[in-house]
Amino acid sequence: xxxxxxxxxxxxxxxxxxxxxxxxxxxxxxxxxxxxxxxxxxxxxxxxxxxxxxxxxxxxxxxxxxxxxxxxxxxxxxxxxxxxxxxxxxxxxxxxxxxxxxxxxxxxxxxxxxxxxxxxxxxxxxxxxxxxxxxxxxxxxxxxxxxxxxxxxxxxxxxxxxxxxxxxxxxxxxxxxxxxxxxxxxxxxxxxxxxxxxxxxxxxxxxxxxxxxxxxxxxxxxxxxxxxxxxxxxxxxxxxxxxxxxxxxxxxxxxxxxxxxxxxxxxxxxxxxxxxxxxxxxxxxxxxxxxxxxxxxxxxxxxxxxxxxxxxxxxxxxxxxxxxxxxxxxxxxxxxxxxxxxxxxxxxxxxxxxxxxxxxxxxxxxxxxxxxxxxxxxxxxxxxxxxxxxxxxxxxxxxxxxxxxxxxxxxxxxxxxxxxxxxxxxxxxxxxxxxxxxxxxxxxxxxxxxxxxxxxxxxxxxxxxxxxxxxxxxxxxxxxxxxxxxxxxxxxxxxxxxxxxxxxxxxxxxxxxxxxxxxxxxxxxxxxxxxxxxxxxxxxxxxxxxxxxxxxxxxxxxxxxxxxxxxxxxxxxxxxxxxxxxxxxxxxxxxxxxxxxxxxxxxxxxxxxxxxxxxxxxxxxxxxxxxxxxxxxxxxxxxxxxxxxxxxxxxx
Amino acid sequence: xxxxxxxxxxxxxxxxxxxxxxxxxxxxxxxxxxxxxxxxxxxxxxxxxxxxxxxxxxxxxxxxxxxxxxxxxxxxxxxxxxxxxxxxxxxxxxxxxxxxxxxxxxxxxxxxxxxxxxxxxxxxxxxxxxxxxxxxxx
Numbered sequence: 209x210x211x212x213x214x215x216x217x218x219x220x221x222x223x224x225x226x227x228x229x230x231x232x233x234x235x236x237x238x239x240x241x242x243x244x245x246x247x248x249x250x251x252x253x254x255x256x257x258x259x260x261x262x263x264x265x266x267x268x269x270x271x272x273x274x275x276x277x278x279x280x281x282x283x284x285x286x287x288x289x290x291x292x293x294x295x296x297x298x299x300x301x302x303x304x305x306x307x308x309x310x311x312x313x314x315x316x317x318x319x320x321x322x323x324x325x326x327x328x329x330x331x332x333x334x335x336x337x338x339x340x341x342x343x344x345x346x347x348x349x350x351x352x353x354x355x356x357x358x359x360x361x362x363x364x365x366x367x368x369x370x371x372x373x374x375x376x377x378x379x380x381x382x383x384x385x386x387x388x389x390x391x392x393x394x395x396x397x398x399x400x401x402x403x404x405x406x407x408x409x410x411x412x413x414x415x416x417x418x419x420x421x422x423x424x425x426x427x428x429x430x431x432x433x434x435x436x437x438x439x440x441x442x443x444x445x446x447x448x449x450x451x452x453x454x455x456x457x458x459x460x461x462x463x464x465x466x467x468x469x470x471x472x473x474x475x476x477x478x479x480x481x482x483x484x485x486x487x488x489x490x491x492x493x494x495x496x497x498x499x500x501x502x503x504x505x506x507x508x509x510x511x512x513x514x515x516x517x518x519x520x521x522x523x524x525x526x527x528x529x530x531x532x533x534x535x536x537x538x539x540x541x542x543x544x545x546x547x548x549x550x551x552x553x554x555x556x557x558x559x560x561x562x563x564x565x566x567x568x569x570x571x572x573x574x575x576x577x578x579x580x581x582x583x584x585x586x587x588x589x590x591x592x593x594x595x596x597x598x599x600x601x602x603x604x605x606x607x608x609x610x611x612x613x614x615x616x617x618x619x620x621x622x623x624x625x626x627x628x629x630x631x632x633x634x635x636x637x638x639x640x641x642x643x644x645x646x647x648x649x650x651x652x653x654x655x656x657x658x659x660x661x662x663x664x665x666x667x668x669x670x671x672x673x674x675x676x677x678x679x680x681x682x683x684x685x686x687x688x689x690x691x692x693x694x695x696x697x698x699x700x701x702x703x704x705x706x707x708x709x710x711x712x713x714x715x716x717x718x719x720x721x722x723x724x725x726x727x728x729x730x731x732x733x734x735x736x737x738x739x740x741x742x743x744x745x746x747x748x749x750x751x752x753x754x755x756x757x758x759x760x761x762x763x764x765x766x767x768x769x770x771x772x773x774x775x776x777x778x779x780x781x782x783x784x785x786x787x788x789x790x791x792x793x794x795x796x797x798x799x800x801x802x803x804x805x806x807x808x809x810x811x812x813x814x815x816x817x818x819x820x821x822x823x824x825x826x827x828x829x830x831x832x833x834x835x836x837x838x839x840x841x842x843x844x845x846x847x848x849x850x851x852x853x854x855x856x857x858x859x860x
Numbered sequence: 861x862x863x864x865x866x867x868x869x870x871x872x873x874x875x876x877x878x879x880x881x882x883x884x885x886x887x888x889x890x891x892x893x894x895x896x897x898x899x900x901x902x903x904x905x906x907x908x909x910x911x912x913x914x915x916x917x918x919x920x921x922x923x924x925x926x927x928x929x930x931x932x933x934x935x936x937x938x939x940x941x942x943x944x945x946x947x948x949x950x951x952x953x954x955x956x957x958x959x960x961x962x963x964x965x966x967x968x969x970x971x972x973x974x975x976x977x978x979x980x981x982x983x984x985x986x987x988x989x990x991x992x993x994x995x996x997x998x
Binding site: 445447576590599 | 893919926
């Protein structure tokens, strides 16, 4: 019964999406004020109810997983009665159907939210926006209902479920996909806003101001999701790597790059009424990247192009949706772009100029990542398999990233419209000197490669430069949004230093240790004290007890495990970490080398934690900016309400 | 009762996993999990291993995989580096043996040139955009 309720809610939600599309479209088309009212009145409620129904369907799925209802195919395929409850619930979105339901749930919830609270734009633009949102949702409902129904029953209930991939049975990963999806699908709002503004020819600063908090929100979730995913890969996969330019990682990076560019160009549009067409374009591109990412991850094309060709139903479905939405949006853009005037002009040396450079370079990085991710799929389809990995992505993206970081140091110091470089020369000189000092110190310490060295120097300079906009300002009266920018830019510098420091200074030690033996890595001495079996709820493990002492100090105990899950049978390594202010010790217990020795892998990674700390700072900057924008908007609404009340009083 | 179930499941999985582990009982090649004594040579080997694909895994280099085959390939890389071979020479040997797919560093060829032309074209487009926006008015 629960499954049927969920399915019914899903169908109803799809019907409401259709209503939202038709009503919104008709309301926008009829320019006559007569009769418009009734249809147009339906649009917002339809969006809200659709969101509620979809959330209900998702809640039903979670309930099914929590109870381990083995008569439902999805539960039987992906869950197991012996799993801890939190992983039963997380299992609801740890599979294809469930994650697509999560996707449409987030999407319809975002639609419901804009229908509920967004009142700044002309009502016609809002209707067009909601119609576009309904249109996109409709396609994904169709995908869900026709090719990936999460509520399908089994003819005969299964006796026991297949279990969830043990790698995914980790609390970090349980909440990673929802975070990332909030970001991915949150960008659908930017897409719908862009389409709505194009259709009603109202690409204005107001449009940018209305869109900005939504993009900002999605971008925060994307940032947190990517940061968390990277940390998960780091500690769970057991080899100390944190980013591998894997297609799945790239799939989350691409929307982030586009959203970052969009945020900055929306700021220009909001403040200066410039970059109109470019902002619209980025709004379309950002969500397109989300859909491309979904296609890559969900179609199975990454495992093998051939597997995809053999069973192309789902992949082809998403591909068609992609073609309709991206193609449609670009067609509208092509038809309407000429009617959008360019907007205000400005000089190269100005805040806008710096933001344009940032936008173009971010888009170029996006292009490189997209090319490097899709090209191997293309050649594989033609029968040639090539691998594109760090040796390609690192330099190719650095070509664009390094100048972008340089511009990022100067940009926030510049004035809008027109400025002189001499005016900001002396503070920038300071940042340059710090960068130079970083260069000297780093190359004296070790002999890292060119890119890590540049990264360290730029990171140091950028950390100083990002704080410069605070110079000479009263910190207590600083707008929150400005503070957010400073924090986010500082976070970029911090993350950059972490990345460069990890590749420059990491030390690795592989050793086969008897119990009682000691291995050294960097300043650490690690002694294997014991290896003993332990048991968890659905796994057995061998646990190594290691005493690690930093530079001869008091030893700390580390307990890495080699786990064996039984449903499904799979082995994982649980690394053990010791975090100090200046880095992390990373220990892994491997297999038995011979009768009495154990394979042990150790890394000393100086300042590696700065990568994720920086990532969180970037997200925090986003949160501050979002709070600032929302508070500003609330204040403006309150003032307008008071003004209206007073006018009413005066009139009476 | 619960304990019985656990015991039963443990027995079942033992049967399931035994064949899997049976393949792994061959001891790994000597240098699969052992570093070279000379840190400079080990660093060169590490650099190469990070850019070779583990053919049995999904998107992992041989430097971060527990697959037996990755271990064998690490052994190959380390012993060859220790014998004084050039890393790029070893990469070529791997590519001759396993195909271009094994190397994460694509090389310019008839099939891969767009990968390298792409960033250059992007660079040109970026320059053109900047010039159109700012260049004409000096």
